[in-house]
Amino acid sequence: MNESDIDNSLNDCQLMTIYSWLPVSLILSDFLISYIAYVFIYCPSSLMAIGECILKLLFFNISFIMMLWSFLQTVFTDPGEIPSEFWLNTNDVQRVQRARSEQAGNILLENIVYNRHLALVTTSDKGFIRFCDKCVLIKPDRAHHCSTCGYCVPKMDHHCPWTNNCISFTNYKFFILFLTYLNVFFIFFLSTSFAFLYHISKLITQELKNEQDFLHVVQVVGLANLIFLIIYITNSSITVVTIIFMFYHYNLTLNNMTTMEALRPPAFVSEDIQGYDLGKCENFEQVFGDNVLYWFVPLFTSYGDGVKFSTSPRNLLDQQQYWYS
Numbered sequence: 001m002n003e004s005d006i007d008n009s010l011n012d013c014q015l016m017t018i019y020s021w022l023p024v025s026l027i028l029s030d031f032l033i034s035y036i037a038y039v040f041i042y043c044p045s046s047l048m049a050i051g052e053c054i055l056k057l058l059f060f061n062i063s064f065i066m067m068l069w070s071f072l073q074t075v076f077t078d079p080g081e082i083p084s085e086f087w088l089n090t091n092d093v094q095r096v097q098r099a100r101s102e103q104a105g106n107i108l109l110e111n112i113v114y115n116r117h118l119a120l121v122t123t124s125d126k127g128f129i130r131f132c133d134k135c136v137l138i139k140p141d142r143a144h145h146c147s148t149c150g151y152c153v154p155k156m157d158h159h160c161p162w163t164n165n166c167i168s169f170t171n172y173k174f175f176i177l178f179l180t181y182l183n184v185f186f187i188f189f190l191s192t193s194f195a196f197l198y199h200i201s202k203l204i205t206q207e208l209k210n211e212q213d214f215l216h217v218v219q220v221v222g223l224a225n226l227i228f229l230i231i232y233i234t235n236s237s238i239t240v241v242t243i244i245f246m247f248y249h250y251n252l253t254l255n256n257m258t259t260m261e262a263l264r265p266p267a268f269v270s271e272d273i274q275g276y277d278l279g280k281c282e283n284f285e286q287v288f289g290d291n292v293l294y295w296f297v298p299l300f301t302s303y304g305d306g307v308k309f310s311t312s313p314r315n316l317l318d319q320q321q322y323w324y325s
């Protein structure tokens with residue numbers, strides 16, 4: 001590889017980094033513009049009592065801080081590493097790669113699992129040990145290889161381009177809280193300023209009826225009010241999507257499922273294991289912990305170590321409606 005090739009690959013790498021952070025920048029810009037629109041355009045322009053204004057700003061600022069905190073925690077929390085006991089040494093890798101067949105390779109992996117006392121309850125679709133040949137490791141239960149991150153992630157839910165991070169065991173609670181506070185923030189923004197939006201829309205309609213040109217409309221309505229109108233429409237569209245997304249993830253949490261598992265149910269080693277569903281309350285606590293006060297705060301309180309998970313026996317769940325039955 002000559003110098004220009006190295007320069008080109010460096011440029012590609014920098015471009016990819018810029019590209020991957022673009023959605024995060026867009027989200028942060030939307031938050032910032034929404035904040036300015038509400039605090040500096042809506043509040044001073046609407047004729048509300050000072051007490052009402054203070055109360056609105058108090059709630060608005062609290063939901064803004066919680067939303068931003070949860071978002072930054074989701075973005076900057078490391079999705080986690082697979083513990084060293086799951087990694088294969090050079091000798092084992094060569095033996096597995098040289099194995100005559102997939103079955104022979106699997107026997108070698110089974111021996112490694114047995115000798116290292118690795119607690120695994122899931123297998124591949126073929127009933128083999130789940131092995132990642134890119135990371136050369138035995139995949140712990142619920143771990144998956146993320147093609148965007150380029151490595152295996154514990155209890156991987158999905159790779160989220162909007163946070164430029166994998167949503168996994170370490171940040172799933174932060175992600176759900178982010179969706180929750182985002183919806184609280186947007187719904188509050190949209191519902192309390194609806195009358196102001198109506199006033200701006202009426203003004204624009206009136207001016208357009210008089211067949212005035214666009215520049216004249218901007219002059220009469222005011223650039224700030226037009227910015228408010230645009231951010232209001234943007235936030236309304238975002239809220240429709242994020243509300244659906246939030247309910248989807250609460251449903252997954254209450255059923256102790258990841259998005260990956262909803263798309264492709266895991267295969268269990270033993271027929272006696274029905275799944276991870278431990279009941280709604282227990283499932284919720286697996287992600288949010290048992291301290292009610294911490295449920296609302298984006299601090300890590302999930303149970304476990306990210307590689308071993310409680311399972312439910314089949315005979316107890318025979319009467320229950322199960323997600324892959």
Ligand SMILES: [Zn+2]
Pocket residue numbers: 132133134135136144145146150151152
């Ligand atoms: Zn991997």
Ligand SMILES: [Zn+2]
Pocket residue numbers: 146147148149150158159160165166167
């Ligand atoms: Zn990822």
